[in-house]
Amino acid sequence: MDRRAFIKLSALTGSAATLAGCGSPENHVIRFVPDDEIVPGIAQWKPGICPLCQAGCGLQVRVMDADAEVVRNGQRGMMKVAAAKKLEGAASNPINRGGLCPRGQAAIQITYHPDRITHPLKRSGPRGSGAFREVSWEEALAELAGRLDALAGAGAPTLAILTRPRRNLRQTLVATFLERFGAPSPLTYELFGDDVLRRANAISFGREQMPTFDLTRSNYVIGFGADFLGTWNSPVSQSAGYGAMRSGRPGARGRFVQVEARMSQTGASADEWIPVRPGTEGVLALGLAHVIINEQHRPPEAAGTAGALIEGFAGGLADYAPDEVAQRTGVAAARIARLARDFVERRPSVAIIGGAPLAPTNGLFHALAVNALNALAGSVGQPGGLFFMPQAGAPPAGRGGLDQAAAGLLSSADPPIQLLLIDEANPVFTAPAAWKVREALEKVPYIASFACFLDETSVLADLILPDHSFLESWVDARPESGALVAVAAAAPPAMRPLHSTRAMPDVLLDLSRRLQTPFDPPLPETFDAMLSESFASLPESEAGDAWTVAQTDGAWSGDLPQADPAARPAREPVRFVEAQFDGDAAQYPFHFLPYPSQAFLDGSTAHLPWLQELPDPLTSAMWSTWVEIGSEAAARLSIREGDMVEITSSQGSVRAPAIVSPGLAPDVVAMPVGQGHETFTRYASGRGSNPIAILAPMREPDTGALAWAGTRVRVARAGAPEGRLILFAGQMRDIEARER
Amino acid sequence: MKAVYALYDDPNAALRAVNGLRAAGIADRDIAVMTADPIEGHALMAREAHTWMPWVAACGAVVGLVLAVGMLLWGELAWRLDTGGMPVVAWWPNLIIMFELTMLSAILTTVGTLFVTAGIPSRREKLYDAEIADGKILVGVKDPPDTSIASLQQALLAGGGRVKRV
């Protein structure tokens, strides 16, 4: 309480006392006896798992006493609670090794967010209006169980669960629930998913999973668009490896080259940054391979199957001579030759592809090309190269095709989904407007959401069964990448729930028992029982059995026998085909490059004030969206920093302030994803604009994944600065003379 | 109080009256002269001009300096705090405060000396006439011995003024 509030309160209490003559209201504030044993001022450290991305970083949660306002038996009062105070990376965790990214640090604000949904809610107004009324858990569960019973009675598999693709037991539970119910597997959607790379790895190496990069021992790293130090795959693990590569070995310093059209936060750290024409990254990779083969550094056979997949590989990739490649990619021939020599001569070296190169329509080709390059250099499975980590029990994959599901809903009079459960997904925000996900969801007769917050998707729900935060419930993760050993993580709740919420897995298990015809045999009673069961198959270590280790340290890790590579389907060798871009180049002269922002990823963390106020690494912008435009293009269009610009694609337009960036190819405009929420708590609603909305519905043909880098746009100045661009930095450049 | 005095328009006349009073045996310190302005340089005002005030002010300055040094040393040594790599007792900055307090003390001493030596403020009964404000010059004697009143009046009249008695 600040001084002023105290004075006001004293004035109030004073007058109240005079009026009522019965002492000060402070005496009426009930102090409940604490639930836990708390020693004030003494911190406890409890294990946790970061929930924000699939990296599955281990947490140490600092728990201390705090005074919370709570409701017990309808009585509001104060109680000393054991509250999480800070999240730190768990030093013992083989993935993040003590580090934690800014998003992970800020995740604690999910728990304490002022706009969390604190009770089950039932829609009381028109869909999307945001009008809800509180209901009891009993009422909510009874209603949902009733709906499920009705579906089961009709015998139609019209139940669907929409989630993110997740690597944890929660996903397994969801899949199991659907399977037992007789419904199709969970529908998953993630904007910046890596399905294309997984598919390419399956084709090249027989492993449909994300690779782990052994940067610690690398001498040479070439990145193809992968923001591996910022947002991509397992950024903390990769940053740890990067730090060790740069400074961890006395006398040896790994070199790092980044190839991309827009300088990312990762590209900023590169020794050499090479802008390349969007959609030609794989050509450059094969150009390197050409030089390596033709200068006889490595024979083409060294690339094995991964090489054989590429048309002309055995013949030395005649189509990818440096001059040819230079013409296609915009990278000088001499430079290509030098990069190629460096790549083999400085081995161990590794090439990393991720992000935008996988997101035009020919993304799979680029991934296969880079895989072939890695294989050619002998980097696969070798120290300093890339590995495929053995998996400690992977969850069943969901099914993609949200766009088809939406189209199906919109086209049929009798919706193929009668009851939709949504868990940790916000496709209304993260899917292109062209997919019409909102319109499709509006046609679903009944939606129940497990959301912690009202967002663009959960606001459409008829019933919201708010989940615990990750600190209040059992959490687990089975990371597929990030360490050279198998990792299985699980952590008990670090603190008691603040609100009247329930853990989604337990709700699902509860529902399975409430059904008129309960599952037989029944699912485990609780989620932690399920977890404990799943850890039973893992080998014991010195510290004890896997389950005990996981509970105390937050993660079990160890060597597991690597499964044999899956049989690879026979394929025609692939060859380069030009990427297809939506929009005519004359009318829409710019490639449009949305990218996951360092603070918000795909927008799912935009509600956290720390992240809103975190200056973007490259622009220093806070609380803003912006459009990055190259210096030359900006000069041509008379656009200056802060000016409002309009970006128009064939699907519509967005307005945002401009940032003139020196690190951007002249025919590219880039925009961070994450802002532009209509409904997402007080901190994110109505802030900035959402570039996903104007993406064209382009698809990578093999996987069906959204080709989010496949849209062309035109750019026009739309007006003077409107003060919406909030920068922390004063100037972009140092005073040159001082630095040396 | 009783007094005898005269008012003059002209400093020279007043001077003549003063001289007359002196001739009548009145000591300088008993002759009251009052003017509305310090008729600078006139012989009428050429009395009690000497003052030790500058020396007193200088002494005040020294006292201020000593007090300043004392305060600074006390203040800096009472709770030794390191700032910016400077010595705990830092003379360069201290010189500034020493200077200011020296000057302040000199000024206050001067004013104090003025008040003491000029006899202000005072509430004692005074020989005064409001006509001084109009430029008249008052010359007179306060509490004269009864026996000499007539001779004093004579002397004052000789100066050419209007004699008044209180």
Place this chain on the structure above:
Amino acid sequence: MSAAPVETAAATRQINDDLLRPLLNTSWRFWALVAVLGGGVLMGFCAWLYQLYHGIGVWGIAWPVFWAFGITNFVFWIGISHAGTLISAILRLVDAGWRRPVTRCAEAITAFALMIGAVFPIIHLGRPWLAFWLFPYPSERGIWPNFRSPLAWDFFAINTYLTGSLLFLFLPMIPDFALVRDKTTGWRRRVYGVLSLGWEGTPRQWHRLESAMGIMAVAIIPVAVSVHTIVSFDFSMSPTPMWHSTMFGPYFVAGAIFSGIAALIIAMAALRKFLHLEAYLQPIHFENLGKLLLTMSLLWGYFVFAERLTTWYGNDVAEITVLNVTQRGSFAPLYWTMVVCNLVVPFTILSIGRLRTITGCVIASFGVVVGMWLERFLIIVPSLGHKFLPYSFGEYRPTPVEIMLLVATFCAMMLLYVLFAKLVPIISIWELKAGGYHAIEAARLPETPLANVNL
């Protein structure tokens, strides 16, 4: 001493009547003016209360420009305060006869400008209710203020200067209070009787008063110089580009006297017009002060040139950045306005004899007041906004609260001055008389320069 007594008496009565008239006759215009100016002061006070309630965030200051209008006003008003005491002390020491009608209105400016200036170090604090922690006393934990801080020096310097100049203003008022006491009745007689401290006007009192004034004049000049030097130390003690300069002391003192003279000219012109003191504040006064203003304008220009040239030649990147941002960057409009106001306008008007009239002097003075305010602003803000690390460069925009406070300071200055002129003879009557009956005679013949009639 040869003037006829009758004429002398008449002249004395004339002076008394002319100079006491403003004290005795009050028109509605006075009350209207007081109401308007009082309203302005009240507005500033309300703005300050608003600031106290919400926090100093209602000002436009921001990272890294933590000082702006508040400190500009502080330096500006402290500068204005150099009008009086310094000028009148110097003129007193060199016994320039023409000073006599000017000294009191100059010293009054000093006293009031200092009071206004001294308010800002307090109200600009983040927690002004703790301002007393600046006072030199050991806190309950035995910690004194930090005597190494230029802000502590400010405390001593301003207090010394304020005490000195209030006494310097008050001492010569004592005989005039006695005069008012003698010439009035009723409450005035009682009040001024108390204020006159029982002044009689004996030779002893006159001698002591003049001795004291002589000593004070000697003492106040170094104090005045030190005050503005120390104010400049607030800046030059920091390793901030364009601040860390040995030249700041004399530069600030010159600027202070410059703005002080300008303020004095404006005040005198107003008094002359509104109190009908044409016979006392004559063109010759403006002429002389105008010449002084011209000198200071050139001196100021010299300092600015020296400062800029050394910075430019030194070619230190951080300093050059600040130099460029003021001369060519976002501060350029303000910078060149300052140059026009401080140099071009005063030089043009005052160097041409025909233009050095009362009106000319007043126009030049208004320019200087504006220009010197801008000068302070341009010393403070561009440097703070452009320190060393360009990532942390920042901007500043004033808010209405700051503008209201600025306006209120001018209202407060005028209000205090108007009230002072109402309650105290604005020209020192006894000094004027002591200046000699000849002076009065001369006053009736405008062609005779006053400066030639020294006694």
Place this chain on the structure above:
Amino acid sequence: MPHKWGLAVDLDACTGCGACVTACHAENNIPTVGPDQAARGRAMHWIRIERYWEGEFPDVRLRFRPVMCQQCDNAPCEPVCPTYASHHTEEGLNAQVYNRCIGTRYCANACPYNVRFFEFFNPVWEKPLHLQLNPDVSVREVGVMEKCTFCVQRINAGKIQAKAEARELADGDIKPACAQSCPSKALVFGDASDPDSAVSKLRRSSRGAGLLEDLGTRPNVTYFPRHTEA
């Protein structure tokens, strides 16, 4: 021998990710000021990652540089404070005593690194965000200057812990929140008076340099520049 705390920043390892910035907010109860105040330049980041562009497209480079209080030996912020709110501790830290600060903001003006931040208003934590506040760090009220402390609360906790366990403080026992969180271990904290500490070893390298060292501030943060290869 008293400890002398120092930080080494390896710009070769720093990726500019901002983990240290958020960690610092979480550890030190630094308020978020919101978009309106942020737009007015009141955002508070005790540690910030400066980024500087060099060159023009396509030969463009970018450099990151985390800047926090440099804990200077000759700190310009200290002598200017009239109330000793900012002064030097025996362990070489530039202490900021919030209770003694009256908000002259002089220290911030004197600081060449612009690492001091000011509470322009009373900070607000929308309930229940306040439950996160670190009880080991005081919450500053309006009108107070604040800055990076090298996580002095962690330093003290580390020393107390070592004392309770009756052992000498070991190198690496104490880590400020920024160094703890740094994924690439670009920040190394330690006792510079211990010649065997990691930070001392780093400091002996001729590659290290203080920021704006030519001003004579003698900073206790050492920067190791990024390698530049042709």
